[in-house]
Amino acid sequence: MVTKTKTYAQRAKDHPNTAAKQLLETIDRKKSNLCVSVDVTRKANFLAIIDLVGPFVCLVKTHIDIIEDFDHDLIEQLQVLSKKHDFLIFEDRKFADIGNTVSLQYSSGVHKIASWSHITNAHPVPGPSIITGLASVGKSLGRGLLLLAEMSTKGSLAVGSYTEDAVKMARAHKDFVMGFIAQQRMDGVGAEGGSGTEEEDFLILTPGVGLDVKGDGMGQQYRTPREVIVESGCDVIIVGRGVYGNPNALDVDGVRRQAERYMKEGWKAYLERIGEQ
């Protein structure tokens, strides 16, 4: 049975990676494959948006380094919201340095990402040492790593052999790499004939999802939840400004309505994919 047609619950049961298992269980429990990306620069807006969208998401994606009034209390409140609303946290750090440096960036500094973010991500461009550097910090904490196998921007260089190499690197480090940021399933990509990749289950998280717009004027391109989940076989849709609009003029009911709308569209697409609609 191919991964694409299995239920999230079946995949959770069998998954060897702690963070992947947690995420699949959360998706199944909440009937939501929606991740909201909260790209705002003020703590109050950040927490307000997360409290609003929390009930509708399996995952909250953060860019902690854009928040101007970041402090330790922000992390504590984020963790409280994570428990209150039952979602995981994904710091979208896009690590991209050599092993020694990323291990410090992940564990240390003002932000101490490894101590609170269940999931993070990295570009494969430095080679396998980026994975071992991050794993040296995150593996014992039960964290999971996503590799950026593709990007949703115009002119992305994460294509062809680059994407294949990313998948090969992940396959060699399944104990820590739980999946990919990508635009489509990666099952068997870059595999030699008969290498037994049928059993692998890498989660695919996909940014650039929108219902109402096609681009942001800064290179980002959008697809619908149905295109992403049904046609391309991805597992989690990532939506940002499409849910919360202008962070400095939050429309409380509007944000909830949009979050619920994306959640329902994502779930409907999943049911279609597994043949249950």
Added chain:
Amino acid sequence: MVTKTKTYAQRAKDHPNTAAKQLLETIDRKKSNLCVSVDVTRKANFLAIIDLVGPFVCLVKTHIDIIEDFDHDLIEQLQVLSKKHDFLIFEDRKFADIGNTVSLQYSSGVHKIASWSHITNAHPVPGPSIITGLASVGKSLGRGLLLLAEMSTKGSLAVGSYTEDAVKMARAHKDFVMGFIAQQRMDGVGAEGGSGTEEEDFLILTPGVGLDVKGDGMGQQYRTPREVIVESGCDVIIVGRGVYGNPNALDVDGVRRQAERYMKEGWKAYLERIGEQ
């Protein structure tokens, strides 16, 4: 006359990019093409090392996000040292996200990189929007951007067409891109026949330089200043732990001696390259 055999002073005179011009002038004034990478996690060690190596460097490379006790005073003191010892600052952030996100990461957050770092760098993997996103913040401030065209780690994916695409992206954004992190000169790389790239002058800054070791056990590989400057035609050597050793047991005289040693080796290699030794 090819860039490789021009003097730093000649290149400074003609360079259209503000940050590149400043860096070339500093190199010429101090007779140093040495950049020290200060990869430590405590403010006191960070400032102590920079004060020690300051007289011997044209550029200090920082990873501001690994410093646990970062505060605004650290930036003020770093700027004082930059003036005292006459060096520029290069935050090695390795931006690697979509245009909208990198513009926020560069301008905002706790670290406000654009406000103090003369030079920063980015991976070309997201496509050209990463340059325009960063330029929207840094260009009016006279900042310069380096693209990572190659990496010094084992199994790096920044090779072949990836490197060519990086150079093409830089060539299309010369107003903000001042050069590359790379292992060799990029003159004419990825250029179509007769496209007039003879006049281009991208600075090449090269990490992975060491006189005493070959690797760090975490994927980093080292070459000597002569290999980097003479054989590969690079412009600035980047040295880290090779200069300052163990940050928690600083040998004050040893650090000065190593910094001077690398400075002299780098300059000797440059003189050989331009035929003046």
